[in-house]
Amino acid sequence: xxxxxxxxxxxxxxxxxxxxxxxxxxxxxxxxxxxxxxxxxxxxxxxxxxxxxxxxxxxxxxxxxxxxxxxxxxxxxxxxxxxxxxxxxxxxxxxxxxxxxxxxxxxxxxxxxxxxxxxxxxxxxxxxxxxxxxxxxxxxxxxxxxxxxxxxxxxxxxxxxxxxxxxxxxxxxxxxxxxxxxxxxxxxxxxxxxxxxxxxxxxxxxxxxxxxxxxxxxxxxxxxxxxxxxxxxxxxxxxxxxxxxxxxxxxxxxxxxxxxxxxxxxxxxxxxxxxxxxxxxxxxxxxxxxxxxxxxxxxxxxxxxxxxxxxxxxxxxxxxxxxxxxxxxxxxxxxxxxxxxxxxxxxxxxxxxxxxxxxxxxxxxxxxxxxxxxxxxxxxxxxxxxxxxxxxxxxxxxxxxxxxxxxxxxxxxxxxxxxxxxxxxx
Numbered sequence: 001x002x003x004x005x006x007x008x009x010x011x012x013x014x015x016x017x018x019x020x021x022x023x024x025x026x027x028x029x030x031x032x033x034x035x036x037x038x039x040x041x042x043x044x045x046x047x048x049x050x051x052x053x054x055x056x057x058x059x060x061x062x063x064x065x066x067x068x069x070x071x072x073x074x075x076x077x078x079x080x081x082x083x084x085x086x087x088x089x090x091x092x093x094x095x096x097x098x099x100x101x102x103x104x105x106x107x108x109x110x111x112x113x114x115x116x117x118x119x120x121x122x123x124x125x126x127x128x129x130x131x132x133x134x135x136x137x138x139x140x141x142x143x144x145x146x147x148x149x150x151x152x153x154x155x156x157x158x159x160x161x162x163x164x165x166x167x168x169x170x171x172x173x174x175x176x177x178x179x180x181x182x183x184x185x186x187x188x189x190x191x192x193x194x195x196x197x198x199x200x201x202x203x204x205x206x207x208x209x210x211x212x213x214x215x216x217x218x219x220x221x222x223x224x225x226x227x228x229x230x231x232x233x234x235x236x237x238x239x240x241x242x243x244x245x246x247x248x249x250x251x252x253x254x255x256x257x258x259x260x261x262x263x264x265x266x267x268x269x270x271x272x273x274x275x276x277x278x279x280x281x282x283x284x285x286x287x288x289x290x291x292x293x294x295x296x297x298x299x300x301x302x303x304x305x306x307x308x309x310x311x312x313x314x315x316x317x318x319x320x321x322x323x324x325x326x327x328x329x330x331x332x333x334x335x336x337x338x339x340x341x342x343x344x345x346x347x348x349x350x351x352x353x354x355x356x357x358x359x360x361x362x363x364x365x366x367x368x369x370x371x372x373x374x375x376x377x378x379x380x381x382x383x384x385x386x387x388x389x390x391x392x393x394x395x396x397x398x399x400x401x402x403x404x405x406x407x408x409x410x411x412x413x414x415x416x417x418x419x420x421x422x423x424x425x426x
Contacts, residue, residue, distance in 0.1 A: 005391075006239065006283030006413050008315035008373070014278070014410070015392055020399070022408040023274075027417045028265045032242025036075075039246050040082035044233070047249030048257055053086050053231055057160050059094075063087065064158035066098045066181040067165075070111050071285055071292055073241050074166045077117045079233055083162060084120070092123050098155055099128040100165075100185025103192060103351050105323045106130075127154055129186045137188040140226060145219045147195060149226065150188030161230040163251065166237050167258040169266055169418045171298035171358065172201055174211040177234040178255035179224030187223070189351065195219050196354040198343050202361075208298065208418045209267055211259065224251060234258050236265075239413050269422035273305040275406040276398050278391060280313045280414035287314040287414075289321040290375065290383060294355050296414040301362045303409060303419045309367045309398050311388055316374035320383060326352035330383045336363035339384070359384075369394055 003024060004011040016022055033039045044053045057063055065083060068074040080097070087095060097116065099107060106128050113121045129152050130136050137150040155161065167177035184192040195216055200206055205214040212218070224230065232254045236245040244265075247258035281287035281296035293314040300310045320327040329352060333339045339360040343353050362368065369388035370380045377387040388394040399406050411417050 003410060003412055005278070005313050006280045006287075007313055008287065008317065009284045011283065012313060012391075016410070017392070017396070019404070020395065020408050021405055022410055023270070024410045024412065025268050025270060025417055025419045026412055027239070027268070030238055030244040030265055032238060032240065032244060033246075036078060036243040036246075037082060039243065040079060040233075041085065043246040043248035044082060044086050047231070047254065048247065049253040050231065050249035053083070053162075053248070054089075056229070056231055057087055057090065059090055061090070061094065061159045062157060063090065063095045063160045063162065064098050064155045065095065065162045065164065066100050066155070066185060067116070069099050069101050069104050070107055070115060071104060071288055072166065073237060073282070073285060074164065075235065075237075075241065075243060076115055076164065077120070079164050079235065080116055080120055083164070083233060093125075095124055096154065096158065097124050097126045098152065098186060099126065100181050101129045101131065102184035102187070103131050103189065103324060105321070127152075131184070131187060131189045131192060134188065143219050143222050145194070145215065147191060147219070149223055150191045151182065151227065152186040155186050156227065159229060161227055162233060163224070163230060164233045166235045167247070167255070167262045168237075168416060169208040169262065171208060171295050171415065172196075172206040172216055172354070173220060174207070174209060174214050174217045175255075175259045175262065177258060178232065178251060179220040182224040182227055183220050191223070193349045193351070198348070198353065198357055201354050201357050207302075208415070209263060209420075221252070236262050239416065266416060267418045267420060270303055270409070270419045271422055272407070273303050273308070273421070274409040275305055275308045275402040276311070276395060277304045277308070277409045277411065278311045278313065278395065279411040282414045282416045284315070287316060289318040290314065290316050290370075290372075291321060291324065291326045291352065291355050294359050296411075297362050297368060298358060299411060299415040299418055300409070301365065303421065304366050306365050308402075309369060310362070311369045311371065311391055311394055313371045313391060316372045319374055320379060324352045325350050326355050327383070329353065329356040330359075334384070336360040336384060340364070
């Protein structure tokens with residue numbers, strides 16, 4: 001049997017030997033909406049727990065539309081077209097499009113044009129958030145968690161904020177979408193570090209599929225509620241990146257409905273843990289680099305036996321990557337326990353520590369192999385991981401270790417599918 005793993009833009013075929021004791025876990029497939037443009041306009045005109053977007057904005061408003069960066073599969077162009085059609089009564093100079101970078105790398109002019117389309121690029125001002133530049137930020141107070149809230153100054157000057165994005169299970173914020181457009185998307189580094197602290201990352205509720213009671217999500221939601229008038233436009237996607245649902249309107253209620261919709265399709269119960277789990281990072285653009293691919297590991301970890309093995313299949317065309325501190329953190333210590341010891345030191349704060357912490361936590365329980373076209377064996381080893389040039393050969397070698405009855409799980413779509421033990425209620 002051949003299974004196509006989500007890998008880069010084309011996918012990677014996996015030959016599943018009939019002797020393998022394998023279980024394939026995938027999300028429930030929903031076809032794309034027949035006319036996503038109409039669905040988006042309908043959602044903007046009949047939103048959830050809100051008045052229509054056209055009535056929410058006035059001609060004199062200054063509107064900020066927040067969009068994802070290149071590392072997300074959000075169909076940004078079609079979402080923007082629908083929003084801008086509803087705001088056609090406004091002057092273009094009163095509308096700013098913000099790229100919610102968080103701590104990610106800025107996009108080139110070519111990437112921006114690909115992201116929003118040349119027509120929109122030429123007609124509207126686009127601002128990429130710089131979380132490292134305090135001059136671009138404004139302090140709006142403290143959260144109930146004790147963290148200072150620094151947000152993009154130009155965004156806060158907007159009288160209406162429109163938050164776009166797509167909803168999928170998130171490795172430590174429960175679900176993506178919602179207030180994440182604001183924090184970490186448009187926040188300053190200090191605020192991001194406070195929210196993504198080692199204490200919060202270690203919280204038992206900071207996992208896929210959990211919002212209420214999750215300190216990371218709770219603070220994100222609280223911060224988003226402090227930003228004034230806002231309107232949410234989130235979508236759900238299938239494996240072909242087609243829109244399957246639109247959730248627009250009040251931030252709290254629209255996001256909650258979207259999370260419920262996604263949970264019913266993306267989260268799948270399994271009876272027991274597995275010796276071997278083959279996972280992906282959902283293909284392009286989510287598997288652009290190893291940093292993002294920790295999400296695929298996190299999807300596999302909860303159903304991997306102690307002492308088991310995870311094989312991550314991720315193209316990583318942008319490498320580890322070179323920007324940010326994730327790669328240098330991994331090289332600094334050489335083993336997962338030393339990495340955790342470093343990060344958990346009182347007062348330790350460094351960009352990307354959260355991703356390194358999650359990876360190290362996973363590696364304390366199992367071995368992690370990586371199959372990647374974009375990473376050399378040396379790069380994989382420098383990230384404290386084990387190269388796997390052939391997925392099939394690696395699985396067969398591990399069967400030799402665990403025995404012919406070894407339980408194998410295959411997650412072709414990675415973190416778009418979140419398996420969980422049926423005895424655990426999420």
